[in-house]
Amino acid sequence: MSPDxxxxxxxxxxxxxxxxxxxxxxxxxxxxLDQQHQAASLGMWVFLATEVMFFGVLFLAVAxxxxxxxxxxxxxSEKLNWVIGGGNTLVLLLSSLTIVLAVHxxxxxxxxxxxxxxxxxxxLGVCFLALKGLEYYLDYRENLIPGWRFDAAEWVTRxxxxxxxxxxxxxxLFLYWVMTGLHALHVxxxxxxxxxxxxxxxxxxxxxxxxxxxxxxxxYWHFVDIVWIFLLPTLYLLGIxxxx
Amino acid sequence: xxxxxLSPAAYLVVLIVLMGxxxxxxxxxxxxxxxxxxxxxxxxxxxxxxxLVVLFFMHALGSPAQTRAVIxxxxxxxxxxxxxxxxxxxxxxxxxPNLPGH
Numbered sequence: 001m002s003p004d005x006x007x008x009x010x011x012x013x014x015x016x017x018x019x020x021x022x023x024x025x026x027x028x029x030x031x032x033l034d035q036q037h038q039a040a041s042l043g044m045w046v047f048l049a050t051e052v053m054f055f056g057v058l059f060l061a062v063a064x065x066x067x068x069x070x071x072x073x074x075x076x077s078e079k080l081n082w083v084i085g086g087g088n089t090l091v092l093l094l095s096s097l098t099i100v101l102a103v104h105x106x107x108x109x110x111x112x113x114x115x116x117x118x119x120x121x122x123x124l125g126v127c128f129l130a131l132k133g134l135e136y137y138l139d140y141r142e143n144l145i146p147g148w149r150f151d152a153a154e155w156v157t158r159x160x161x162x163x164x165x166x167x168x169x170x171x172x173l174f175l176y177w178v179m180t181g182l183h184a185l186h187v188x189x190x191x192x193x194x195x196x197x198x199x200x201x202x203x204x205x206x207x208x209x210x211x212x213x214x215x216x217x218x219x220y221w222h223f224v225d226i227v228w229i230f231l232l233p234t235l236y237l238l239g240i241x242x243x244x
Numbered sequence: 245x246x247x248x249x250l251s252p253a254a255y256l257v258v259l260i261v262l263m264g265x266x267x268x269x270x271x272x273x274x275x276x277x278x279x280x281x282x283x284x285x286x287x288x289x290x291x292x293x294x295x296l297v298v299l300f301f302m303h304a305l306g307s308p309a310q311t312r313a314v315i316x317x318x319x320x321x322x323x324x325x326x327x328x329x330x331x332x333x334x335x336x337x338x339x340x341p342n343l344p345g346h
Contacts, residue, residue: 038308045311049318056322063327064334070279086270090263097259100301101252222302226294232266233286237273240282 025210037212044216048223058179072168075159078239084135085236092225095124099218106211118198125191146170186224193217258300265293
């Protein structure tokens with residue numbers, strides 16, 4: 001509180017809490033920090049709506065190719081590494097918990113916990129990317145990269161597909177690379193955002209009244225988690241797996 | 245913002261349910277079933293999981309009306325406009341024999 005306001009009574013001071021007169025984090029177009037937080041949050045939700053459209057068309061493409069070429073698409077889906085795909089789902093879900101806890105402690109203005117949970121979230125994001133990298137390497141070993149490491153004859157002799165179905169396999173695998181690649185890009189951007197917010201939190205930038213950046217970053221992170229929630233059944237679980 | 249606060253324990257319960265559903269969806273891929281059944285099961289479980297994340301982790305429960313409006317419009321646009329109109333074309337091709345252009 002600046003000494004300039006000292007002529008005000010306690011009640012008057014309280015009514016000014018979170019307004020531009022006493023909070024320098026408040027932009028002048030907003031009445032108070034609560035309204036500013038709501039505007040920031042709404043902006044992120046609208047951005048996420050555009051992201052839903054962006055990823056949505058790719059999911060539609062898989063659905064349509066699956067409908068047109070069920071046999072080839074299911075065979076190709078069976079070849080994807082569902083162990084890493086499923087394991088990575090658990091990693092991202094756990095990271096959603098850690099970031100929601102960061103928001104929780106931001107509300108309570110507990111700086112140490114905010115920093116730890118944001119750090120943990122970024123670490124889980126890096127774990128996800130490392131596992132994804134391992135999976136990409138295994139895909140390389142298994143000849144699952146059309147245009148680079150791909151053996152058309154293998155799909156005919158090993159999997160019993162007709163030669164004219166091999167391009168359909170390629171089509172699905174292209175979508176697998178595009179979708180998981182774009183998702184990995186989103187995770188990378190998310191990790192950078194979380195690290196920036198973590199540094200700001202460490203410098204004591206946030207308070208119980210002002211923590212919108214933590215909240216908005218968490219919204220983005222949860223969205224990236226949701227995309228993966230849908231990628232798992234859409235890419236990895238179309239075929240029938242066999243135990244052992 | 246003045247949303248309802250969930251306790252860390254409540255968030256943990258949501259996470260355990262999400263992880264359980266993940267194990268269920270992967271487990272179902274070992275059950276021999278028709279392609280359509282597998283899509284229905286996989287996508288339904290994904291919708292439930294995404295809803296849990298949106299409602300509890302993203303605090304859509306107890307969020308302001310304008311946030312809820314954005315969520316409803318997004319789902320409507322994705323499901324009713326983008327998906328339904330596209331599918332109504334692709335999934336009905338060849339239903340009427342000898343139709344010109346098909």
